Amino acid sequence: MERFVETLIDGIATGSIYGALALALVLIYRSTGIVNFAQGELAMFSTFIAWGLVEAGIPLGLAILLTLAVSLVGGMVIERVLIRPVEGGQELTLVTVTLGLFILVNGLARWIWGSTNRGFPSLFPDGSANLVGIGVAWESLGLVAVLLGVVGVLWLVFQHTTLGLAMRAAAVDPAASRLVGIPVGRMLMLGWGFAAVCGALAGVLVAPRLFLDPNLMGPVIIYSFAAATLGGFDSPFGAVLGGWIIGVAEALAGGYVDFIGQDLKILVPLGVILAVLLIRPQGLFGSPEVARA
Amino acid sequence: MSALLEVEGVHAGYGPVNVLEDISLEVGEGQTVALLGANGAGKTTTLRAISGMLKPRGRIRIAGHDVTGRATERIVKLGVAHVPEGRGTFAPLTVEENLRLGAYARRNGGPDLERAFTLFPRLGERRHQRAGTLSGGEQQMLAIARALMLQPRLMLLDEPSLGLAPNLTRELFKVLRQVKEDEGTAMLVVEQNANLVLEFADAAHVLETGRIVLSGTADEVSADESMRKAYLGY
Numbered sequence: 194m195e196r197f198v199e200t201l202i203d204g205i206a207t208g209s210i211y212g213a214l215a216l217a218l219v220l221i222y223r224s225t226g227i228v229n230f231a232q233g234e235l236a237m238f239s240t241f242i243a244w245g246l247v248e249a250g251i252p253l254g255l256a257i258l259l260t261l262a263v264s265l266v267g268g269m270v271i272e273r274v275l276i277r278p279v280e281g282g283q284e285l286t287l288v289t290v291t292l293g294l295f296i297l298v299n300g301l302a303r304w305i306w307g308s309t310n311r312g313f314p315s316l317f318p319d320g321s322a323n324l325v326g327i328g329v330a331w332e333s334l335g336l337v338a339v340l341l342g343v344v345g346v347l348w349l350v351f352q353h354t355t356l357g358l359a360m361r362a363a364a365v366d367p368a369a370s371r372l373v374g375i376p377v378g379r380m381l382m383l384g385w386g387f388a389a390v391c392g393a394l395a396g397v398l399v400a401p402r403l404f405l406d407p408n409l410m411g412p413v414i415i416y417s418f419a420a421a422t423l424g425g426f427d428s429p430f431g432a433v434l435g436g437w438i439i440g441v442a443e444a445l446a447g448g449y450v451d452f453i454g455q456d457l458k459i460l461v462p463l464g465v466i467l468a469v470l471l472i473r474p475q476g477l478f479g480s481p482e483v484a485r486a
Numbered sequence: 487m488s489a490l491l492e493v494e495g496v497h498a499g500y501g502p503v504n505v506l507e508d509i510s511l512e513v514g515e516g517q518t519v520a521l522l523g524a525n526g527a528g529k530t531t532t533l534r535a536i537s538g539m540l541k542p543r544g545r546i547r548i549a550g551h552d553v554t555g556r557a558t559e560r561i562v563k564l565g566v567a568h569v570p571e572g573r574g575t576f577a578p579l580t581v582e583e584n585l586r587l588g589a590y591a592r593r594n595g596g597p598d599l600e601r602a603f604t605l606f607p608r609l610g611e612r613r614h615q616r617a618g619t620l621s622g623g624e625q626q627m628l629a630i631a632r633a634l635m636l637q638p639r640l641m642l643l644d645e646p647s648l649g650l651a652p653n654l655t656r657e658l659f660k661v662l663r664q665v666k667e668d669e670g671t672a673m674l675v676v677e678q679n680a681n682l683v684l685e686f687a688d689a690a691h692v693l694e695t696g697r698i699v700l701s702g703t704a705d706e707v708s709a710d711e712s713m714r715k716a717y718l719g720y
Contacts, residue, residue: 355590362576362587369574372537373632374562374591480578 198327200448201441206333208440209340213395214410214417215424215432216343217388222426224364224384225272225280227287231294232392233410233417235271238298239264239393240400240409241306244313253314257397261390268389269382276385277378302407313400336398343391344433351429360384412459416443419462422469425479434477439465488550489514490672491536491640496544498535505531506542507696513640516670520683520704522713523693529676530571532693533642536674537561537568549639562591567633568642575628577618581609584617584628588635602631605661623654630658634665643675647682655679659686684708 214236221229239260246256275294279286317335321328351357363370363380370377399413420439424431443461446453453460469476489512499505505528513519521529535542538558546554548564562568567588576584582599589597603610606627612620617628626646633641646662647655663686665671677683684690690707692700700713707713 355586358579358583358586359590361583362579365576365578366574368539369570369576370587371539371558372562372568372570372574373587373636374559375587376557376559 195327196448200444202327202329202333204441204444205437206330206336206440207444208420208437209336209433210395210399210413210436211416211420211439212340212433212436213343213391213398214413215420215436216347216429217391217395218417218421219424219426219429219432220347220384220388220391222421224360224381225276227276227291228426229294229388230288230291230414231298232388233414234295234298234302235264235268235389236392236396236413237407237409238302239267239389240313240396240405241302243393243397244311244400244405247314253316257316260397261393264389264393265386268386271389272382272385273378276381280381299407306407308406308408310404310406313397313405315401316397332401339394339398340433340436343394344429347387347429356383415459416440416462419465421476422466423476425476427480428476428478431476431478488547490517490549491674492545492547493532493536494545494547496532496535496542496546498531498540498542498544500531500540505696506535509535509544509693509696509698511691511698511701513672513674515639516666516672517689518666518673518675518687520680520687520690520707521674521676521693522680522683522690522707526695527693528696529693530644531696533568533570533644533674533676537566537642539568559591562636563593565636565639566642567636567638567640569629569633569644569646571644571648573625573629575617575620575625575632578616580614580616581620581628582613584632585609585613585635588632592636597635602635605634605664606631622649623651626650626654626658630661634671637669638671641671641673643673643677645676645678647677647679655682662686 214232217232218229221227242263243256243260246259247253251259271294275290279290315332317332321330322334351361359375360380360383363375363377367377395413396410400409403409416439417436420435421432423438424433424435439462442465443458446461447455447458491513493509493511496509497504497506509532511519521532523529534540536546538553538556538561541555544554545552548561548566551564553561553564576587585599585602586597603613608624609628609631612624617625620628630646646658650658659682662673666673675683675687684704684707687704690702690704691698692707692713700707700710
């Protein structure tokens, strides 16, 4: 029983990281209709920036905050420079551009930092808290808290500020948004900026568990795609819940299903993606169109 | 004193296809001007050129500012509310959110939702409902109410009665008349229902294949023999 609960908690903690990156995917998909295949690589690049700042002697917390700020600006610049010229183009064009971005960012990271493994410090203390008799690692609690914090902030911005309302409107109908005076381009830039921030968080959260190298986010992005597909590509809450479900499924399958073990865990997200696309393509919380003729 | 909206020698179109040929018209402060003409005459294109949805040649001035080729969202800031053909409401957002967005470009004061609900009580009953679930008539009301949230100096209305039942159309024009009288909002109205709009407008222009072929006060245009035969059908 105790092992089961520990596996569960471990799954939720890992799932929180998938959820953060899935949130980034959802933010961009909602605002621009683009599935950003380069999201993981951008997160990896951000993590390297944080690593560089820490190496330069800046305290970890401050280094991460600075990294988030750089990521915000970086995401906005990428939207303006690379995505804007092809916006509203064919899906294949958009996919190709984000795949190109994937290769570009990965190559850039290799060129700057090389491909050696590096350790990345954890934000959270070692050891565990005792919750009703079960030891829960501080890291697990921290991961869940960070994700909930991010979701809370995004929810407040999108549901309770004029800026967030304008961003939602720009995502729904750019032409009508311009007619009420919304600078649509700037909203899309912000969407990419927010996404880059979520991705950067996922990167600095996952890096201490793995090694930091240019392939850091390779496995994570697959689980995050599964999370976003499961939750519904246009639902932030779906992304979070999807992340948790994927994380738990991965942990349980790895821990309890003998033939899967640690080596075949990657089948879990792929299986989930396939099943969702077959059974409920819009995901758990994705919205099918609500328009009336 | 120059007019609120001045359109001078405007040519516009879509890609290589020119739709408007040398259009000139004015709308004075608080004035209502109707644009009439058959389908494809260029009425919608004229409105789209004014609100910057397409880039015209010629010159368009609003309240003295040259806005030719200016981005739509900046033209809106001058107090121009364009209610497009097909309404352009945000289907997945609620009625209230749609209205708040209407006030997005307003500089002074927050959105005055209560006024919108006084003018259109049905919208008040449905304020938390998604716009996409409203009936066609309610969506048209919402589109107009959202435009009014800007407290516009100039409204561009594209076929406000399209698809509305006659009683709703009457109700809609009653509200527009009230807005015009209470707040002196200038309006440029494209309308198929010429009888209705000529009753309501101060002046009118008739478009034919991208050119203005007849201009005058509403009475003059109604009385014009060729106009009546061609567009009013009596």
